[in-house]
Amino acid sequence: MTQAPAGFDAHSIGRWIEQRFGISDFGVEVMSVGRSNLTFTITVDGSPRWVLRRPPLGHEGGSAHNVAREGRIMAALSGSGVPVPNVLEIVDDPEVLDVPFVFMDHCPGLPIHTPTDWESIPAENRRDCAFGMVDALAAIHAVDVDAVGLSDLRRPGGLIERQLRRWIGQVEQISMRETPMIHEVHDVLAQAMPDPAGSPVGIAHGDFKPNNMIFAPDGTVNAVVDWELTAVGEVLTDLGYFIAMLTVPEEFTSIWVPRPEDGFPTSAELIDRYQAVSGHEVHDVDYYSAFAMWKLACIREGVYTRLATGKMGDLDLDPEAAGEGVEDLARQALELLEKP
Known part of the structure; x- marks a missing residue:
């Protein structure tokens, strides 16, 4: 893959993806950045496969940007009648990434920004x-x-x-x-x-x-x-x-x-x-x-x-x-x- 965007440790996350899903060749696209949680689309063979969501750069903990909480809410709502992304893993392991992240199936479609x-x-x-x-x-x-x-x-x-x-x-x-x-x-x-x-x-x-x-x-x-x-x-x-x-x-x-x-x-x-x-x-x-x-x-x-x-x-x-x-x-x- 090309150079990974800031906030995405391609080596460590790549190793985790390979161990978890058996895939080592993937691409990464930035979905959203800023001072809210960062969101990345992970592509396989050029098609979106997964989404990774993590706290913003420089996050020092606390209640704001609590992606584990956010991921748990989405996982809990699965099957409730509320349309939510399919959460695969909520990872809180510093050996994978220095902050927790939520790993989801990619949900097709687009938001309305413009x-x-x-x-x-x-x-x-x-x-x-x-x-x-x-x-x-x-x-x-x-x-x-x-x-x-x-x-x-x-x-x-x-x-x-x-x-x-x-x-x-x-x-x-x-x-x-x-x-x-x-x-x-x-x-x-x-x-x-x-x-x-x-x-x-x-x-x-x-x-x-x-x-x-x-x-x-x-x-x-x-x-x-x-x-x-x-x-x-x-x-x-x-x-x-x-x-x-x-x-x-x-x-x-x-x-x-x-x-x-x-x-x-x-x-x-x-x-x-x-x-x-x-x-x-x-x-x-x-x-x-x-x-x-x-x-x-x-x-x-x-x-x-x-x-x-x-x-x-x-x-x-x-x-x-x-x-x-x-x-x-x-x-x-x-x-x-x-x-x-």
Whole structure:
């Protein structure tokens, strides 16, 4: 094979692949890189065969980028009705790689990152594709946490309550500037929080959007991926996040998602579909969408701070440009919370 990409120890992993699968001649292609988990496609005879997912370079442990946890969630969901990649091994052996990794069968298809990706799906299939995303979300929320062996994901308190505490704490810890809108919206979210006892609870994916799914050419959802942020809690947080992504300006997230003008159903249609398929009574969607926008504002503030302090110096981004939009996102969240 040609020189392996950074993060992929071809010698050590190659030896493991040969011992495990009897194949020594393979290629490696980078599927995704950055500060999230790194993903590589392994090809055999020029065709994709497997996928390896590992923490980012420089990862020092901790709960973030826990690929073993992510792999265990996907493995547990196999056969549950949730479309997930087929996990073959979760490897935590420093003699193979200095960090844990998940080794999976390659799942055919592509995520939706750009308008071109969306347009590759036949026009007559696009609405069904969108409704298929909602169906996949409802399938996740229908999983019996105990039956699939994921009861240890439960934590005390509601998911919203925990995340409000976590994100405002992170902003206060790292921010170099005043963030009045983030704090104002935090307080309104805390005061207006729906009663967790009145909300359906289950597995919440945490980052459910089109670029975290793999689609067949006809638009069928072949797999839901990127389970890094998965938790047990109020599942309507996922629906609110999905809806929020359809309205948040792309320049504030750097993530393109199809909108109704691109042939995507309206928010109301998506909510109706979710309610019909899941059987859950949908309520407080504006609140959950506002919560999602507020989280995005917190994340963006963190990116701004790291850029401004030179901790993301390998990225050619202007800190001030990256910092723009934090208050706009928080303000959009506040507008949703103040809707009659």
